[in-house]
Amino acid sequence: MKLQQLRYLAAVAQSGLNITAAAEKLHTSQPAVSKQLKLLEDELGFNIFVRSGRTLTKITPAGQQVIERAVKVLREVQNIKGISAELKGENAGVLSIGTTHTQARYVLPPVIQQFRQQYPDVKVQLHQGTSEQIAEMVALDRIDLAIATGAHDLFPGLVKVPCYHWNRHIVVPNNHPLAGIKKPTLKQLAAYPIVTYVFSFTGSSSLPLIFAKNDLVPNVALTAQDADVIKTYVRLGLGVGIVASMALDPSEDSDLTVIDASHLFPAHTTWMGFTRGGLLRRYMYDFIQMFAPHLNKRLLDRAAQAENHETFDGLFDDVQLPSK
Amino acid sequence: MKLQQLRYLAAVAQSGLNITAAAEKLHTSQPAVSKQLKLLEDELGFNIFVRSGRTLTKITPAGQQVIERAVKVLREVQNIKGISAELKGENAGVLSIGTTHTQARYVLPPVIQQFRQQYPDVKVQLHQGTSEQIAEMVALDRIDLAIATGAHDLFPGLVKVPCYHWNRHIVVPNNHPLAGIKKPTLKQLAAYPIVTYVFSFTGSSSLPLIFAKNDLVPNVALTAQDADVIKTYVRLGLGVGIVASMALDPSEDSDLTVIDASHLFPAHTTWMGFTRGGLLRRYMYDFIQMFAPHLNKRLLDRAAQAENHETFDGLFDDVQLPSK
């Protein structure tokens, strides 16, 4: 078994089982990839891919295992090379972030701007997607850092550190009946059509569930992936918007009335995750701290070290998380 | 970077920085290893080893990092090969266990005997050592399974599952004054010289600490690594022995009086640890279950999956651990 074979395998898996495309990404010829793949399968004694005719159609169960472990191997090899770059004090590299729309659009821009000033030679790659898509990126090792809210169980194997709390806010046009009410009740809210995130969050903080606990049924008129869309429809008078606090800009949204809804809905925590045992470059530490100032190197290292909740939770007991 | 280079590196690290010895283990020539090592160092751009003259004397800090990650890579590669063996239903392989004297001498023999009957083609390697030595074996990937009591913090990165509880027992010659007492007090115990394990266990269950809590100072006459030695000195009348319950055999120790000391000292838990994300062969699952019947495949898989204490602890809440 050669590293090259694992690289080829991973590339094929990441190219939608297209050997030709993988070969191009790898800057090599298509037969080279094809042959090494076959050699690897021969050595292992089973097929990694299911072939219908000559095209690869899907991954066998055992093949899935092999790919996952191959990705781990390659990540670790990258880490070894990273040690070298880190030692030479190189401030160049890539910072690959997988995150949701809210972070990418509202929270990250100033952080990334500041980061780029300090590290002009680090390329920042922003991969936006749903929680599921981000989990996929983590599995295929395409990102260094995941930033998300909720959905803890989608990301096993990641070290997850809390970054900040946030609350939901209600947005209505300035002439809306709710606009004059400082602390609307759930009942008042339920009287109007609601525009909010798709399936916003599962579990105890799910919106329908909170209404249901008070024997109310929300009239969800429209759900969207992101706050921009939601606000647009609120402006059109389609309903009352419920969005994340970060997604509001006093100047941009001056035509809307914003009402704090922290008395109605529990606070959420946005967290950041990275691979356990992964190599964190200096610029990554710095990025994380720019994003969440309480996350200093020492704390992060201890979080990465801690393997069980007992030791892990204690780490953040003394930390007052910022609210946004 | 080649897998071969990482293999050579790991072998050198495991051979006490002796290239010649490593080359022999690898069934290759010494210059081959030497050259590949140098090539690897060249590629990385720094030295992994400190050389005084031509001999390797120690590992550089960065080198230590590289070695640790190289070991991870090689382990993962082994796992990939293991998938193949598992798929073919091969019941052959190696089961490498790192453990302490008490387990190796008293607890494991019947388990291993049973295991060997079911899997005659699996070679069992028993590596005996102190907790520190076992941790070292884990780090250098020499063992699949660690079995120990206490010392959790020495084994970060291992999935640790509880196996059974045990208590300390007091052993005295049949003619000893304590022999007639069913439930001796700490005070009575402190009146005699004591023979027990070296530094038995740190923390709250440390023997001197328990005495100290009752304003007593134990007269520890002699400490030894294992129960056999302790019993020998008890037979010689050197003092009162305090040993693990597993270390007593009714027939072998008929010349000694055994007194349960569970009312004096808290119970210990013996646990078993394996690498997170490691490949567990079928025979490993079976071995573990032979050792601790409550640890079935499903429970182990969930334990390996669980990353934080919250989910982890719940797993064993319903399990009644056996006592020995």
Place this chain on the structure above:
DNA sequence: TACAGTTACGGACCGCGTAAGCATA
């Protein structure tokens, strides 16, 4: 016929082993 993967073959490269060289105890 266009597309994707496999097979075939020649050339470049690389890693190994042997043998000789060199530093240290």
Place this chain on the structure above:
DNA sequence: TATGCTTACGCGGTCCGTAACTGTA
């Protein structure tokens, strides 16, 4: 002088790229 690492060099294997072939939409 013995031990242990490095350097030198020739051989064999391996991997790649080009090109021709084959099965599929």
